[in-house]
Amino acid sequence: xxxxxxxxxxxxxxxxxxxxxxxxxxxxxxxxxxxxxxxxxxxxxxxxxxxxxxxxxxxxxxxxxxxxxxxxxxxxxxxxxxxxxxxxxxxxxxxx
Numbered sequence: 874x875x876x877x878x879x880x881x882x883x884x885x886x887x888x889x890x891x892x893x894x895x896x897x898x899x900x901x902x903x904x905x906x907x908x909x910x911x912x913x914x915x916x917x918x919x920x921x922x923x924x925x926x927x928x929x930x931x932x933x934x935x936x937x938x939x940x941x942x943x944x945x946x947x948x949x950x951x952x953x954x955x956x957x958x959x960x961x962x963x964x965x966x967x968x969x
Contacts, residue, residue, distance in 0.1 A: 890937070890962040895954065897932050901925070911955030926951060933961060939968045 891911075899906040902919060915921040921929075934940055941964050950960040 890965060891958050893936055894933065894958045894961055897929060897936060898954065901929060901932070909954060911953065911958065913954045915951050915954065915957065921951075937961070937965055939965050 892906075895906045895909050898904075898909050898919070902909075909919075913919060915926070919925075930941055941961075945964070946960070950956050
């Protein structure tokens with residue numbers, strides 16, 4: 874296993890989390906997962922708002938069995954799907 878990190882999270886954790894995050898987004902939006910990439914912007918491209926973000930976080934917490942620390946959330950964590958994946962992977966790794 875490599876020590877490579879992405880956004881502060883180990884690459885393996887990020888890789889494992891990517892499918893869950895993209896799957897949750899696809900389900901919420903009624904889209905195919907293939908239409909969502911790490912570069913997709915949550916607010917501009919997916920028309921997310923603060924309510925959508927909360928709904929997504931609740932869904933991810935349930936699916937991953939982790940509770941996100943709202944004190945650690947930053948606006949930059951929601952700029953792109955990739956930034957969100959990095960945040961979620963870091964939280965999953967921290968709670969492991």
